[in-house]
């Protein structure tokens with residue numbers, strides 16, 4: 001899967017690694033009728049992805065009602081690396097730090113989200129994401145402090161991913177911010193280190 005989608009990634013977000021199945025209420029910009037064109041399916045827009053995620057955020061928030069401020073690894077079943085945050089913080093992180101940063105819905109990493117199951121590790125991309133968390137923690141907690149012992153800047157998923165599941169390669173100059181096709185202005189926490 002990596003090889004076939006890599007070439008397309010230079011031209012923009014690739015749908016080659018998208019979900020095998022879309023949730024029943026998939027956004028309407030999926031091919032409405034007729035046979036889907038060969039090759040990558042068009043990606044849902046950022047807005048429709050945000051709406052899809054909001055639905056799942058609401059679903060999970062309802063499930064954990066009354067336990068929002070308890071540790072995430074006690075409220076949920078299969079939290080292995082995101083320790084030291086509350087259940088509510090985990091859900092926010094999933095939406096903003098993960099979903100938005102990668103331009104994905106929850107179902108890309110949680111195949112059984114429509115069934116309310118977020119604990120399953122069936123998805124390869126969920127396992128990749130877990131690796132990425134560990135890699136990012138190493139950069140932030142072990143590597144960057146060597147260079148910036150004080151006010152250590154932090155990388156986030158968005159620092160590299162910039163709204164794409166596959167970060168734009170190094171030889172690809174992103175359109176200037178504010179111009180058509182430009183990446184969105186990242187949230188404050190997503191600023192790359194500037195010093």
Ligand code: HEC
Pocket residue numbers: 053054056057060076077078079080081082083091094095098099102104105106107108109110118119125126127129130
């Ligand atoms: C890029 C992949 C990715 C995306 C997108 C993503 N998640 Fe997750 N999610 C993970 C990983 C990885 C874990 C496990 C973290 C760990 O082990 O510490 C997780 C864990 C969870 C858990 C805990 C489940 C349990 O019982 O252990 C919930 C709930 C959850 N995610 C909800 C969501 C919601 C809601 C969305 C969309 C708003 C979402 N996730 C989007 C990767 C993702």
Ligand code: HEC
Pocket residue numbers: 002006009017097098102125126128129132133136155156157158159160161165166167
């Ligand atoms: C230091 C840069 C960097 C950071 C930080 C980073 N990633 Fe990645 N990530 C990458 C690169 C590079 C790839 C490989 C993409 C490819 O296949 O071309 C990747 C791949 C992935 C993939 C597999 C995507 C695919 O379609 O093959 C997932 C899922 C992912 N990252 C999630 C995350 C999450 C979640 C975070 C934050 C916890 C994160 N990443 C932080 C650089 C980064």
